Amino acid sequence: MSGAGQPGSTLVAAALTYGLLLAFSAGLYVTVLAVGGVRDGHLGPMWLHVLAGVLVVGTAAPVRRWLRSSVEDVVYSHHADAYGAMRSLHHELESEHPPTTSPLPTIVARSVNIPYVAIEVPGQEPQVHGELVPGTTPVRLPIAFGESQFGWFAAGPRRRGIPLGANDIQLLQDLFGQVAVSLLAQRAAAEVLESRAALVTAREEERRRIRRDLHDGLGPSLAALQLELAAVHRLLPTDPTRAALIVGELRGDVRATAADIRRLVYDLRPPRLDDLGLVGALRNLWSARTPVLEVEAGPGAQALPAAIEVAIYRIAGEAVQNVVKHAGAQVVSVSITVSDDRVRLAVSDDGRGLPSPLVPGVGMLAMRERAAELGGDVSVTSGGTGTQVLVDLPIRGRAVDDDPNQRPLRIVVVDDHALFRRGVRALVSTLPGLDVVAEAADGRTAVQVVLDHGPDLVLMDLQMPGGSGLDAIREIVERLPDVNVLVVTMYEDDESVFAAMRAGARGYVLKDMDSDDFGRALHVVGRGEAIFSRAIAARMVTFFTPTSTVTVFPELTESERSVLALMSQGHNNPTIARALQLSPKTIRNYISSIFRKLAVADRSEAIVRARDAGLAPPSGGP
DSSP states (O other): OOOOSOHHHHHHHHHHHHHHHHHHHHHHHHHHHHHTTOOTTOOOOHHHHHHHHHHHHHHHHHHHHHHHHHHHHHHHHHHOOHHHHHHHHHHHHTOSSOOSSOOHHHHHHHHHTOSEEEEEOTTSOOEEEEOOOTTOOOEEEEEEETTEEEEEEEEEOSBTTBOOOHHHHHHHHHHHHHHHHHHHHHHHHHHHHHHHHHHHHHHHHHHHHHHHHIIIIIHHHHHHHHHHHHHHHHHTTTOHHHHHHHHHHHHHHHHHHHHHHHHHHHHHSOHHHHHHHHHHHHHTSOOSSSSEEEEEEOTTTTSOOHHHHHHHHHHHHHHHHHIIIIIOOSEEEEEEEEOSSEEEEEEEEOSSOOOSSOOOOHHHHHHHHHHHHTTOEEEEEEOSSOEEEEEEEEOOOOHHHHOTTTSOEEEEEEOSOHHHHHHHHHHHTTSTTEEEEEEESSHHHHHHHHHHHOOSEEEEOSOOTTSOHHHHHHHHHHHOTTOEEEEEESOOOHHHHHHHHHHTOSEEEETTSOHHHHHHHHHHHHTTOOEEOHHHHHHHHHHHSTTOOOOSSTTSOHHHHHHHHHHHTTOOHHHHHHHHTOOHHHHHHHHHHHHHHHTOSSHHHHHHHHHHHTOOOOTTOO
């Protein structure tokens, strides 16, 4: 049988126990005799001595047990130095070369001076020190830190029939509070190692897949194209007809190869995220009339890390497809909310809800796996009608994105000339701190593109088919006040300049300006300041000089300006003819000339130009 603690402690406890028991027995015997009337050394009646002896013998065993428990509690608690135990535990846990087997049960057993300690953690082998004293039952308590429970510990008493005292149990709980922290650290370290291994495995698997696709698919395709081109080169001088046939086959092979490349690129990262931004890509997940797809994104949704963007796009795509296939919904809503350190995606519908019981399919498991890879989670709720998928993801590494002085300025280029848009993109690619994220070819499209991408700067042409640049500027500034607009145009007339300024543009430059000046203009307006090209600035100085007089629409004659001014007041041709005392045919001729000189398509566009320029009606008009 194992003993407990130190031998000296055991001897002291035994001596104190039996000494106190002897004193108690003697005191009880004398007390009984005194109560019976024995005084001054008289022996008294025999029955009184018999009664005293019976009482002493009857109480000896229970009193001895009580005394031994109390004495051992005091003696062993004296040896169970809480500070020393904590110090030993800390020293072992911080050791540069920890033992191969856990010292925790041994440290705890020696600290509390008990024979048996066991630690039980799910998924691990039990850690045990010592043996239980035969006939004893260990105390079993949880190992917990905060609201997390890691396992159980068991502590055996020192003597049979004498449980551990309150001081012992309190010290055990304090020590195992520290043990819980150690177990938490061990678990976190194991999870980090497991995650790192999973990440390395996934990376290598992805590399192997890309290598296989390149080697088995793209490589042979390019080699075949090379051979076919060599055949064409040989046949051109002697057999151009056959060479033309091979060229036709080449075109089909090139298209197939391009499709393979697109598939490979899409597997790496959906191109829509780069072409449209996250919000625009989400709006393009579904284009049919039923169900109606509604997308709402809060501030910061366009500046998320790449991994978060891909996860949100993939999860939202899977959720929307589930709604389309199974829910029978009329409306599906996608919303993104970004806080300082988290992003939340919600996909909800008004369909028939989920079946009960729900059996998760491959799509649901894929959504959960994507969220778990980034440390997030997915929850699905369904009431009587409709289902909601909630995704919560932590955001890490946003310092550069959140600092406007470090991240590049995001630019949208709006111009109806594809060649000019391509030139701007090429120039911006050579300038630090700038990035073209999207393009638009007309004013109507521009507004939606800007809403989708949330850029810092919009480069806007004024005269475009399918929507005026001025109208687009007004709507953009009204709906996104933080977006800065720089007008880049070929028009340098006063009415265009001031109409753009009134619409909300922060700068006005000409397309033929120097490339260095153009780059500076992008940075200046992107930061929220105002800038004008040299020619425009000179015209503005002249305009605001008190002695200057400015003619609105100088390319028009005085009569044409009068006709345009009356048109801008809403008058029809007969009314204008009477006011100017001209024939209706002459008015029609003037209007045709006005359309041609102002490069407008119709009467309404001319009226907008006149009102933007502040053209006043002629004196004496109707």
